[in-house]
Amino acid sequence: MGKAVIRYYKQGRYTDEDMKVFVMVDWITKEKYEELTGVEYVE
Numbered sequence: 001m002g003k004a005v006i007r008y009y010k011q012g013r014y015t016d017e018d019m020k021v022f023v024m025v026d027w028i029t030k031e032k033y034e035e036l037t038g039v040e041y042v043e
Contacts, residue, residue: 001027009036 005022008014014022016037022028023041030041
């Protein structure tokens with residue numbers, strides 16, 4: 001699922017807040033979130 005999430009984020013279909021949810025459900029890692037968004041992940 002992670003690859004699709006990343007692709008859709010890059011297309012602008014998901015927001016940073018959406019990406020936080022995907023970290024919570026383990027679809028992407030905290031590190032990947034930070035890499036993609038440029039924002040430190042804070043729980």
